[in-house]
Amino acid sequence: MKLHILLGSAAGLALAACGGADTSPTSTTEAETPPSVADTPDSLHEKLRDVAAGDYSLDKNHAFLTFKVGHGGGLSQYRVNFTDFDADLSFDPAVPEAAVLSVTINPAAVQTNYPGNYKSSHQDSPYESWNEDLSQNPQWLNAGEFSEITFTSTEITRTDDLTGQVTGDLGFLGQTKPVTLDVTYNGATNVPWLGERDLIGFNASTTITRSEWGMGAFLPLIGDEVTVEFSGEFVQDE
Template sequence: MRSIIAPAAAIAILAAPAAAQSLEDVAAGSYSLDNNHAFLTWTVVHNGLSDYTVNFTDFDANLDFNPEDPASSSIEVTIDPMEVETNYPGDYKAGHPDSGFESWNEALAKDDRFLNGDEYGEIKFVSTGAETTGDTTGTVTGDLTFLGVTKPVTMDVTYNGVTNYPWYDGRDTIGFTATTTISRSEFGQESLAGMISDEVMIEFSGEFLQDQ
């Protein structure tokens, strides 16, 4: 019979403990976003026909987390508007012969009708307060700066659990999901009104690793 040797990575995955959900299992302290396990999207309604979703591919976050008093926790998030993925399969240049951009990703990132990343090179969220709404749910309110405008935004947050991957020397890894909806016109973006919804739904899911 042929022997089967499991790859080391598979063994490591099997050795990882399952996530526990209780906040009592979490160490208080500073956490950094695990960029390999983090996802941030925004969605608008296109012509009333479909939900059009775009991924941000370059963002970071730092979290100060207090499991005994989650409402005292804080987070700061920075996003590079130049790094987006639209999964646009068409021939952009053929469909937009007058555009000065080489791709739809570039147009969305740089065009002053959209993210205008050349002028505003960073999107930022800095929390100003938090509330608990359940054992593993809460809200985080903060200042969102987008297109040079800063407005308060409240996110609905769910704590998903904690685990200790053996390759991180026993440090905690905690997971969260968060959602909010903003009005893009409140930040000065009113382009293609009627074709693109004013409401923008933002969704995040990610893991944070306890700092050493």
């Protein structure tokens, strides 16, 4: 649900999470450096200095997107995994504010922990499982009518050397609204099977109010605030 992709989420996720800005005072003879101008390599955090600028794609084998919501009036946090989502990231560690992130999520692909006999407790339900109910029911994710959840970044700001905020447009249940992801850049590495291509990782999270998107079923037994969490890796494109 929010990505938010994502998402990435994710959603990317990407990357306001980068390089520290120089806060030392400048003399009156020095021209101010616009925030859009690239940092020098020496000014970047060590986790960013050797990262290649370019386009990155989500490594789906090492990406996790989950949402959680209060259940039983706050007795527990109910968690659901999205199992089919993708993200693309254009990223320059020297100019993180210029990064572009796009995320897509398949709302029909959810995984819940429901070991009980769904049909015995939902005898009138047209669905065969709780996963199908959650994904297809018009009062929930309504995947039959809205087959994608999307997130596209519109603004990225740094909050520290390796953290930032990614604001973008979330498309969900037929509506598009701005949301902001809190993002942490986890670093980069190289692995033998990818050759010289970089592998970078992020964590991201955001919270939406589901009733604002028209999903008001079972309030307040099921909470109104839904938190979306992403952790994953992106691979430099060839």
